Amino acid sequence: MEQVFCKAYAKINLGLDVLRRREDGYHELKMIMQTVDICDDLLFVRTDEPGIVLRTDREELPAAGDNLICRAAELLLRERGIRDGVSVTLTKRIPIAAGMAGGSADAAATMHGLNELFGMGYSLEELQELGVKLGADIPYCLAGGTMLSEGIGEILTPLPAPPDCTLVVAKPDINVSTAFVYGNLHADRLTYHPDIDGMAEALREGNLQGITDRMGNVLETVTAREYPVIEQIKELLRRRGAQNALMSGSGPSVFGIFTQRAQAEAAARAVADEKLAGQIFVTTFHGAAQV
Numbered sequence: 001m002e003q004v005f006c007k008a009y010a011k012i013n014l015g016l017d018v019l020r021r022r023e024d025g026y027h028e029l030k031m032i033m034q035t036v037d038i039c040d041d042l043l044f045v046r047t048d049e050p051g052i053v054l055r056t057d058r059e060e061l062p063a064a065g066d067n068l069i070c071r072a073a074e075l076l077l078r079e080r081g082i083r084d085g086v087s088v089t090l091t092k093r094i095p096i097a098a099g100m101a102g103g104s105a106d107a108a109a110t111m112h113g114l115n116e117l118f119g120m121g122y123s124l125e126e127l128q129e130l131g132v133k134l135g136a137d138i139p140y141c142l143a144g145g146t147m148l149s150e151g152i153g154e155i156l157t158p159l160p161a162p163p164d165c166t167l168v169v170a171k172p173d174i175n176v177s178t179a180f181v182y183g184n185l186h187a188d189r190l191t192y193h194p195d196i197d198g199m200a201e202a203l204r205e206g207n208l209q210g211i212t213d214r215m216g217n218v219l220e221t222v223t224a225r226e227y228p229v230i231e232q233i234k235e236l237l238r239r240r241g242a243q244n245a246l247m248s249g250s251g252p253s254v255f256g257i258f259t260q261r262a263q264a265e266a267a268a269r270a271v272a273d274e275k276l277a278g279q280i281f282v283t284t285f286h287g288a289a290q291v
């Protein structure tokens, strides 16, 4: 095979809890992950020259060694002792540094893409074991869909997808570093923990209200305190008919869940009119990866 095309899907967290900070500095998490229909496109072409060449339409992204795409490709080529090279063309749509795991999704798509391009024959589980070395979200991104995620993000339990609905995802024009958010989180002083087990149960029952009633993200205690725009977007989305609204991951992206598409579209326009966010999507949930 000479070339392979893959889509990398963004995720949101329907719920995100931090149970404790471990002695090694990592945080023990309990999250409900969900892929959404916002994706990057990646085209992989085999080359005779060794090495990985990445072309991207976004100059703010690291173009070589530091990009998670290159790190994922290097890892697989090294593991399999492959001397051929690969050229990767990335079309970026997932907001960057937004709490939507865009880099991890690209790395996961790269692993699937090279597995196919070079006929490596890795199973999903084998790719997940390799991927966790690059990032805790990568095992989830390799599978996609709806998952309970525990540990540092590597212990995954599939859940049924939520009932169909429309989402508004809004990324305000601020940059939030994941390291800053975790560094400023006081895991031992949290007074509120979202009911992740209850949300998993509501997913099993297909009960949308039960899901949206339990949406919560303890990282808002850091990011939303620092950036009031997050609460402003959440309030606007709720006022405009969202069943509920929440920050995703370490932020600053915010999503709202709507049962009526027309309401979601009107809410997205209102976010734009009030200039609360530069990147706004009206989208839906996306199912598990086809592997």
Ligand code: ATP
Pocket: 060, 061, 062, 066, 067, 068, 069, 095, 096, 097, 098, 099, 100, 101, 102, 103, 104, 106, 107, 137, 178, 249, 250, 251
């Ligand atoms: P998470 O939700 O996993 O914390 P995020 O959505 O907050 O991730 P990313 O978009 O993955 O953040 O980007 C985080 C940083 O990773 C960026 O500042 C960027 O420099 C770096 N990075 C490396 N490779 C990529 C990539 N392919 N796409 C996006 N960012 C990348």
